[in-house]
Amino acid sequence: MSSELQVTAHADSIKQEIGIDTNPYFTSLKDGSMSLEAFRRSQEQFYFCVAFFSRPMMALVGRISNASRRLEILRNVVEEHGEFEEAAFHQHTFKSFLQSIGSDIRNLGDQDKQWPETRAFNSSLIGACLLDELEVGIGCMGVIEYCFATISDTIAQGVVDRNWIELKELRHYRIHASIDIRHAQDFFELIEESWLDSNRRMWVDQGLRLGVYLFDRLYTSLYESSQRQQIK
Numbered sequence: 001m002s003s004e005l006q007v008t009a010h011a012d013s014i015k016q017e018i019g020i021d022t023n024p025y026f027t028s029l030k031d032g033s034m035s036l037e038a039f040r041r042s043q044e045q046f047y048f049c050v051a052f053f054s055r056p057m058m059a060l061v062g063r064i065s066n067a068s069r070r071l072e073i074l075r076n077v078v079e080e081h082g083e084f085e086e087a088a089f090h091q092h093t094f095k096s097f098l099q100s101i102g103s104d105i106r107n108l109g110d111q112d113k114q115w116p117e118t119r120a121f122n123s124s125l126i127g128a129c130l131l132d133e134l135e136v137g138i139g140c141m142g143v144i145e146y147c148f149a150t151i152s153d154t155i156a157q158g159v160v161d162r163n164w165i166e167l168k169e170l171r172h173y174r175i176h177a178s179i180d181i182r183h184a185q186d187f188f189e190l191i192e193e194s195w196l197d198s199n200r201r202m203w204v205d206q207g208l209r210l211g212v213y214l215f216d217r218l219y220t221s222l223y224e225s226s227q228r229q230q231i232k
Helices: 003-018 024-031 036-052 054-061 067-080 090-100 116-131 134-161 171-190 192-196 201-231
Strands: none
Touching: 003 134, 003 171, 003 192, 003 201, 024 134, 024 201, 036 054, 036 090, 036 116, 036 201, 054 067, 054 116, 054 134, 067 171, 090 171, 116 134, 116 201, 134 171, 134 201, 171 192, 192 201
């Protein structure tokens, strides 16, 4: 088995161990217990994560000394920015998705509207990518991309099944369901040598675990907060 496949297999085992696919956010979307109002509020908060996500990537680019290896992440940064087409920036396609579920996007992204859940997530990512061991940052970002491919498919299927949106309006989540596995492999390739090095493997493991933990915690917190606000 190649080292790349070993990293991917380890990411799969961590996902299963933490149980991110059975997070209450996704189970409630599937079983119909999440309201459209709660879903909309949580997704408006997720916009802060979408808009921020390329910045930790750029932090990693600046830390990689080998110019050719920077390209693995730079390609992802370019895709996040719609291959240089502004209308296709991922934060813009996500805005379109929010509009399709009834969000008022005029003040979307105002900092005074950000919940601590998304700020904590973003701060953790930039901290890992700037200050931690390089493998920790790369593994963390890579496994988030890896998880988001499945999550995107789950959300897309959930909103269509609930008749909240038509399939043709799901550009953002359809994009990520199809490209994020490849994005994840770009990150995992960068840490394959470290996985084989007994002195560096620990940092790969730490990065993968951190990424799955942060993403799972983010969705759990968004679910809990959106439910509490609905009750008020």
